[in-house]
Amino acid sequence: MVSERSLAVLRAIVHDYVASREPVGSKAIVERHSFGVSAATIRNDMALLEEEELIAAPHTSSGRIPTDKGYRLFVDRLTDVKPLSAAQRHAIETFLGASADFDDVLGRTVRLLSQLTHQVALVQYPSLSRARVRHIELVGLSDTRLLSVLITDNGRVEQRVIEFSTPIDEQQLAELRTRLNGVLGGLAMTDAAERLTGLVDDVAPDARALATAVVHALGEQVLAHRQDRLVMAGAANLVRTESDFSGSIFPVMEAIEEQVVLLRLFGEMAADQNAVSVSIGRENESFGLGETSIMLSGYSASQGDIASVGLLGPTRMDYSNNMAAVRAVARYLSKLLAEG
Amino acid sequence: MVSERSLAVLRAIVHDYVASREPVGSKAIVERHSFGVSAATIRNDMALLEEEELIAAPHTSSGRIPTDKGYRLFVDRLTDVKPLSAAQRHAIETFLGASADFDDVLGRTVRLLSQLTHQVALVQYPSLSRARVRHIELVGLSDTRLLSVLITDNGRVEQRVIEFSTPIDEQQLAELRTRLNGVLGGLAMTDAAERLTGLVDDVAPDARALATAVVHALGEQVLAHRQDRLVMAGAANLVRTESDFSGSIFPVMEAIEEQVVLLRLFGEMAADQNAVSVSIGRENESFGLGETSIMLSGYSASQGDIASVGLLGPTRMDYSNNMAAVRAVARYLSKLLAEG
DNA sequence: ATTGGCACTCATACTTTACGAGTGCTAAAC
DNA sequence: GTTTAGCACTCGTAAAGTATGAGTGCCAAT
Numbered sequence: 009m010v011s012e013r014s015l016a017v018l019r020a021i022v023h024d025y026v027a028s029r030e031p032v033g034s035k036a037i038v039e040r041h042s043f044g045v046s047a048a049t050i051r052n053d054m055a056l057l058e059e060e061e062l063i064a065a066p067h068t069s070s071g072r073i074p075t076d077k078g079y080r081l082f083v084d085r086l087t088d089v090k091p092l093s094a095a096q097r098h099a100i101e102t103f104l105g106a107s108a109d110f111d112d113v114l115g116r117t118v119r120l121l122s123q124l125t126h127q128v129a130l131v132q133y134p135s136l137s138r139a140r141v142r143h144i145e146l147v148g149l150s151d152t153r154l155l156s157v158l159i160t161d162n163g164r165v166e167q168r169v170i171e172f173s174t175p176i177d178e179q180q181l182a183e184l185r186t187r188l189n190g191v192l193g194g195l196a197m198t199d200a201a202e203r204l205t206g207l208v209d210d211v212a213p214d215a216r217a218l219a220t221a222v223v224h225a226l227g228e229q230v231l232a233h234r235q236d237r238l239v240m241a242g243a244a245n246l247v248r249t250e251s252d253f254s255g256s257i258f259p260v261m262e263a264i265e266e267q268v269v270l271l272r273l274f275g276e277m278a279a280d281q282n283a284v285s286v287s288i289g290r291e292n293e294s295f296g297l298g299e300t301s302i303m304l305s306g307y308s309a310s311q312g313d314i315a316s317v318g319l320l321g322p323t324r325m326d327y328s329n330n331m332a333a334v335r336a337v338a339r340y341l342s343k344l345l346a347e348g
Numbered sequence: 349m350v351s352e353r354s355l356a357v358l359r360a361i362v363h364d365y366v367a368s369r370e371p372v373g374s375k376a377i378v379e380r381h382s383f384g385v386s387a388a389t390i391r392n393d394m395a396l397l398e399e400e401e402l403i404a405a406p407h408t409s410s411g412r413i414p415t416d417k418g419y420r421l422f423v424d425r426l427t428d429v430k431p432l433s434a435a436q437r438h439a440i441e442t443f444l445g446a447s448a449d450f451d452d453v454l455g456r457t458v459r460l461l462s463q464l465t466h467q468v469a470l471v472q473y474p475s476l477s478r479a480r481v482r483h484i485e486l487v488g489l490s491d492t493r494l495l496s497v498l499i500t501d502n503g504r505v506e507q508r509v510i511e512f513s514t515p516i517d518e519q520q521l522a523e524l525r526t527r528l529n530g531v532l533g534g535l536a537m538t539d540a541a542e543r544l545t546g547l548v549d550d551v552a553p554d555a556r557a558l559a560t561a562v563v564h565a566l567g568e569q570v571l572a573h574r575q576d577r578l579v580m581a582g583a584a585n586l587v588r589t590e591s592d593f594s595g596s597i598f599p600v601m602e603a604i605e606e607q608v609v610l611l612r613l614f615g616e617m618a619a620d621q622n623a624v625s626v627s628i629g630r631e632n633e634s635f636g637l638g639e640t641s642i643m644l645s646g647y648s649a650s651q652g653d654i655a656s657v658g659l660l661g662p663t664r665m666d667y668s669n670n671m672a673a674v675r676a677v678a679r680y681l682s683k684l685l686a687e688g
Numbered sequence: 689a690t691t692g693g694c695a696c697t698c699a700t701a702c703t704t705t706a707c708g709a710g711t712g713c714t715a716a717a718c
Numbered sequence: 719g720t721t722t723a724g725c726a727c728t729c730g731t732a733a734a735g736t737a738t739g740a741g742t743g744c745c746a747a748t
Binding site: 385386387388389392406407408409410 | 722
């Protein structure tokens with residue numbers, strides 16, 4: 009069992025190592041923190057911590073650095089979420105205050121978060137499932153190409169091009185548009201999706217082909233287009249922290265750009281709206297991100313659709329500060345979207 | 349004056365240095381290329397090239413590497429644009445073939461180009477000026493918030509949220525929508541912008557406030573929203589080539605993420621549709637990109653709107669291959685957009 | 689449980705030495 | 719005039735040896 013003081017020592021080690029990037033030794037601890045005991049005592053505590061695999065030595069005779077397990081314990085039990093500084097609060101309000109459309113808000117959000125934390129910030133587009141259909145527009149682009157635009161009541165605009173082998177009949181198109189808006193307008197997406205299936209049957213046979221294709225495309229817009237987009241900012245920060253990675257940051261950069269991996273990871277991590285969940289180091293190994301930590305929090309788009317906002321960085325990061333920033337930004341974002 | 353053979357030597361040096369990243373010496377040149385002369389002769393040529401500042405020595409007694417001026421000469425006069433390999437052609441067609449909407453096409457384009465060149469690929473959104481208004485949709489999001497959606501005949505969808513201090517009258521909104529579509533539908537953007545100004549005067553006084561705000565917002569959507577967006581892919585490639593930079597790539601990454609700098613740079617470089625323009629090393633110093641080369645070509649969106657597509661990477665890059673790739677992708681992109 | 693003392697470890701920095709790729713120059717050959 | 723062989727010289731890099739010192743682990747005393 010690890011004593012209370014041992015844990016305090018762990019906290020000190022995490023703190024100092026994050027700040028200095030250098031393995032911290034017993035002597036440095038007694039100097040920088042007021043434990044009121046000697047270095048030898050700290051050494052005993054450190055031996056304990058090492059036995060528990062909470063800290064490790066990069067080489068035989070050097071200071072210790074926290075292990076992933078150490079960070080985990082630190083995050084779960086040793087850090088109290090300190091409130092943001094006044095300057096940080098102010099930054100959030102000015103940065104997100106003057107907001108325009110949805111895309112814009114998410115864009116500002118990631119840039120803000122990456123500035124606050126000096127890490128790569130990420131935000132996921134919320135699923136459309138709880139939004140309501142506000143308007144559907146069908147616009148012919150050419151004889152055989154059609155653009156369907158789906159507008160939701162929370163300001164999202166989703167578009168899609170539909171290709172036909174035979175020319176589109178303007179008349180049929182207008183009827184279909186009216187009909188779609190009449191039937192689907194105001195419905196929640198999930199309900200709209202259900203309604204879509206039955207819709208084709210009522211259409212005059214000669215307009216059947218058109219209707220089928222459009223309905224199919226809309227269905228995909230609503231369903232398949234679930235939570236498959238991320239916005240990112242601050243990739244340069246990954247370069248800045250490059251020395252925290254044992255190898256190259258190339259694979260990490262690739263994973264970030266690929267998005268697919270991150271989306272899976274986001275999916276697996278719970279997106280609690282009132283907490284910040286953290287995934288540390290090797291916990292992300294299966295995603296090729298064994299040396300990075302990801303932290304995220306849920307935010308609610310209107311109607312209670314929940315998506316995630318968070319950040320990614322080297323395992324050695326300022327968890328305390330970053331968690332506070334993620335939490336604050338997530339809350340502010342929810343608030344902002346609820347107002348709109 | 350530099351002899352013909354000296355230039356051939358420069359070509360060899362550029363080629364070998366780009367391939368190996370190592371300063372190339374006289375001996376290596378006679379080994380790898382069949383000049384039919386001895387190393388000493390090559391040395392004489394190299395002395396000439398050095399006098400002309402086309403090559404330089406990293407340290408007194410080592411091989412030579414091309415200077416920016418050397419690359420410039422190489423690009424302007426020594427490289428012949430080789431056609432792409434069959435595999436590359438194939439990649440372009442399969443990658444861009446199955447295209448959906450405009451955003452999607454540009455997204456695929458950058459990813460493709462970054463894969464072909466192993467550099468950071470960039471593509472600029474074309475201005476809307478020559479596109480035609482296809483449809484304008486005004487959708488109330490709440491009492492005081494309005495979403496205006498502008499759809500062009502080439503499939504672009506631009507959106508904007510407009511905020512009001514007083515509640516929106518649904519009736520007035522419907523009228524305004526009908527009127528806007530009636531007046532602007534089918535007009536080219538530039539003409540539409542002109543028409544907008546006179547439009548407010550004809551509106552009933554009590555709807556004046558609404559109309560003014562909407563017209564103002566639309567004006568901005570059309571005009572201000574000119575060429576201010578870039579899509580990027582392959583940032584990881586910058587990390588891969590990190591060793592080609594003397595310092596950190598951090599500032600370069602920042603510039604790329606900032607976009608503003610790049611957009612200025614894009615603006616200053618000519619966007620010829622039939623050529624690839626290249627800006628090398630110190631030529632970009634004023635943009636904080638003194639160690640990178642940028643190359644781009646124009647592509648035409650429908651109706652002859654021209655924007656740029658290209659790439660960015662370390663000065664030491666395979667200009668020959670990359671120029672071919674940029675040119676091919678730009679052409680294919682133009683063709684694809686013309687068809688659509 | 690804590691502490692001072694002390695031997696031991698080992699990464700880092702520094703110096704020295706050796707090596708060799710590559711140049712520049714000169715004088716001879718073509 | 720151009721090309722070439724020869725050779726002295728430079729200088730970065732790698733290898734090897736040496737010193738330093740931060741930091742540990744352990745033990746016996748408090």
